Amino acid sequence: EGLSRIDEALDDGGEILLLMEGTNDINRQISGETIRYNLNAMAAKAEARGMRVVHATVIPHRPDGTGDIENFATRDVQADILNLAESQGRAVVDAFSAFWDEADFFSRFYLDDLPEEDPVGHPNPAGYDLLADAFFPVVRSVLASGSGSGQI
Numbered sequence: 392e393g394l395s396r397i398d399e400a401l402d403d404g405g406e407i408l409l410l411m412e413g414t415n416d417i418n419r420q421i422s423g424e425t426i427r428y429n430l431n432a433m434a435a436k437a438e439a440r441g442m443r444v445v446h447a448t449v450i451p452h453r454p455d456g457t458g459d460i461e462n463f464a465t466r467d468v469q470a471d472i473l474n475l476a477e478s479q480g481r482a483v484v485d486a487f488s489a490f491w492d493e494a495d496f497f498s499r500f501y502l503d504d505l506p507e508e509d510p511v512g513h514p515n516p517a518g519y520d521l522l523a524d525a526f527f528p529v530v531r532s533v534l535a536s537g538s539g540s541g542q543i
Contacts, residue, residue, distance in 0.1 A: 453512030
């Protein structure tokens, strides 16, 4: 659904598009190929408006949620996003690894309860701080360099 909403979001303007999409697509078993195509199309729309794009991988699905509870598809999409960013010369934040590499990350960085409207799991405040820490150096680098390349 991000591709159908991107034009409206881009109408607000800006210098950089932070593009972190795909969790719900994975949960709905949309192919990684389709996710990659849609992410690239959204990024191209932003670039056509003169914006720089920072791709981001999605965070791991909770094991007590629905969909990709083993994170096999999420890891595949992680690789797709990393490869997409590299092939297009865009910056990328590996949010998946930022969580996955932390001990006890589900208990430390995710909301305690899994509401019905959140079948894959969202971060708690500490998780959003972890995301901010992952994004900050990449966005700072993009702003400082004036280019789209960079990774964390």
